Amino acid sequence: MKTHRNAELGLLAFVMVLVAAYGATVEANRIGEITPTFWVPAALLSVLFLGLHVVVRFTAPYADPVLIPAVALINGLGVGFLRRLDIGDALSEKLPVPGIFAGIGGRQLAWTLGSLVLAAVLLLVVRDHKVVSRYAYTLGLVGIVLVMIPAVLPSSLSEVNGAKLWIKLGGFSIQPGEFAKLALVSFFAYYLVRKREVLSLASKRFVGIDFPRGRDLGPVVTVWLLSLLVLVFEKDLGTALLYFGLFVVTLYVATERASWLIIGLLLFFGGVYLAYLLGASVGGPFANFYDRAQVWLDPFALSNYERNGGSYQLVQSLLSLGTGGLFGSGPGAGSPRFVPEVQTDFIFAGMGEEIGLFGLAALLVVYLLIVERGLRAGLGVRDSFGKLVAGGLAFTLGLQVFVILGGITGLIPLTGQTTPFLSAGGSSLMANWLLIAMLLRISNAARGPANSGGGSDRPGPGPKKAPTQLHGAMTEVIQP
């Protein structure tokens, strides 16, 4: 059975060449010349990713070879764009070109190192994804606490741009929600594997769909209420949509009952619409959501544009994207600083001015590739827990990309999510690299020999390998 590790190495080399070429174009457009050190950030990133590659070779040899290069491309372009902002800022202040480790680009480079170390540690420690299910309740508790912390903290410690998603301590801030989604996926997967039979029991059949028993609605209603509380108290539709979507999809995958999807969608959009109506009439905690919906409906209205916390950000994002057009101005040749929060929430809009519709479409395809590869790991792995974790994580990643990119392009109301692997910031980068490490671990089980970890449901023609000591005979850890 082939490991495809050399293919991974080759792809990695290819994407690092792309990252280096991006850096060179930025320098040519912004500084007017390509400096002799243009390749250094790409080379440093190459060393880091090479390190992870080596760890994967030893700990997850059968892991999907596309995941790391695809994520490395986005991560590398993110570092390149942040460095481009540093260069632009320095030049407009008449300062010399900043060093490679200076500014937000340098910090992102450091965060990448930290994230890759975390991912490697996860791969080294968790040799079998099923081990995680032992700590499911602990993880569930941790997840809920992480989600709730910003909501209960005073705004001064948790609010950024109207969304309470942060814990701010001194100059340091983290977004606990980014880590919470990992913990919650693990908990949901464990819980649903245990309860799947009960939850798939049908009582009534209505227009060809089996609906669950009323008394089994408890968990879904609980999570729905929690996510609406998030919507109202953290003032963030995106996060609410993320958690609720995550739960409903794992529920659907576990039970194979489409009725759960329908109930979930009706509950969520009903809740959102109710919040909108309450915001219009009652105000109070619902007013923020109503405001955002107004801004989304007509961003170019002067009353929305000039209002504090109005549509200014969205409008500048749209104008930046529109200015880019089909081909963009070229890396380094745009004016991303006209877009507020361009290094975090709006990084996609800032890049869109420079790489155009074609560049963004390519980025979307890379994201899609990562998500579909994650789902594929779920398809391939044999145990239910692995399927739910891989499917849940991959789906969450895709949903998060949809929520933030949909928000900054005016498709859905804007919410304060980070763009995975692209936005400046350690929380997001670390959490998402941990997510990738988990997917690598599960895909290793899916693609490896049948008795190594979870096993494969494909009839592999290759020779079976002897089971390693950590991957014992444990095929079903879930207790009734």
Next chain:
Amino acid sequence: MNAPLRRAGVVILVLFGLLFANLNWVQAYKADEYRTNDFNRRVVVAQYERPRGVIEAGGKGLAQNQVTEDALKYLRVYPKKEIYAPVLGYRPVSLAATGIEASENDFLSGESDKLFADRVKDMFTGNNTGGGNIVLSLNTKAQETAYKELLNNERNVKKGAAVAIDPRTGAVQAMVSIPSYDPNPLVSHNEKSAAAAYNKLLKDDDQPLLNRATQETLPPGSTMKVIISAAALSSGQYTQQTEIPAGSSYSESGAVIRNAEDEVCPGSQISLKEALTESCNTGFAKLGVKLGRDKVVEMAKAFGFEDDKLTVGNLTGSGLPVAASHTGDIANPDGSVDKGALAQSSIGQRDVRMTAIQGAMIAATVANGGKQMRPYLVEKELSPDRRTIYTASPKVARTPISDTVAGDLKDMMVSVVENGTGKKAKISGYTVGGKTGTAQNAVGADPHGWFIGFAYNDKGEPISAVCVMLENVSGGHASAEAARISGLIMKAVAGGGGD
């Protein structure tokens, strides 16, 4: 569990499809609209990438550029500040531009089709040569004299305007409005301070942003008598010497007309020329009623009243808009002629309203033998490398009176300055004519003082026609100060080379 997992994959595919479709909407379909949207700061920055053309007059730069260190590369500078502000206007970063800066914006910014060849050349040479330059017809000496004299007038008047026109061409020699404003803070690259400066001017009760020479209409008082005289002379039934009925007071349909002072035309008859020289109210009120509403209104229209399309700027394009002057209805509710109103309108009261530039155009028409030239401000358009692209070729706008009538009117108006109410406008070495006006406006308020007039040099060429208007002049003889300032403006034109 694999079937729902695959379906989840399809859901992601659909969501990404939506993202992609929406990106096409934003970046392809809406791209042009967003690229040029008013909220798009890149549009503003691009406008400051090349230097804007200079506006100049008499070899002096009036609107120039200063290289900056910020993202907007050039700062607009108006070295003469208040003096030229009503004409030049200003061109701010985000507010609306005004004046010549607005009307000639395409040429100044370099976007005009006339500069297409220069832009193509730039594309090959890689230079950014900047916009085209505008040369104004203003006589800097006359303009600066007009501003200084208006601002430091002897009656401490706060508001007023002055216009001087070359009667032969229509070239505007001076255009001043007080109080004026310094345009420099309005074009600051710090948009907050620019907006604050603008709001402060906007709140000022004296309306410094208003160009009183072109935009404000006020009762013209006795300057209206020039139009009544023109109507009388044009009718063929009157000469300068024709005796017209006068008297110390005249009552018509409830309106009572008196003279400014008892010694003015107390007798029952006075010649037309004398009536104008002394500014006999009763005589002109009776004359207007005798001529009838139609003749009065038509003559006013022939001189340019009721024209709301006039712009002063480029003869082939746009310019500063000029408010229409009006004679008013002069009618009873049933539409018949209100003779009382006609009597009052004939001496420039009641509902008659006139702009300062209209006053100057009346005087210029008389001085130019009855031919009214269309006034203009833009003398030349120069390419970035100062090739002449356009030179104003004067246009006759209307011919309200014949050469003969104009000659008679000229004699009568010269008599006003030599022997009558306009003596303060005299300039030695020049033949000056004109007409004063003192307009009552509101009960208890001081009257407005007007003077319209012209000056001929020793070769008999009309070198300048002016109008000075001062609002609410205290201390009596409101028009005397206007006449004095008019004389000084024309003297400045004459001294500055005359032509």
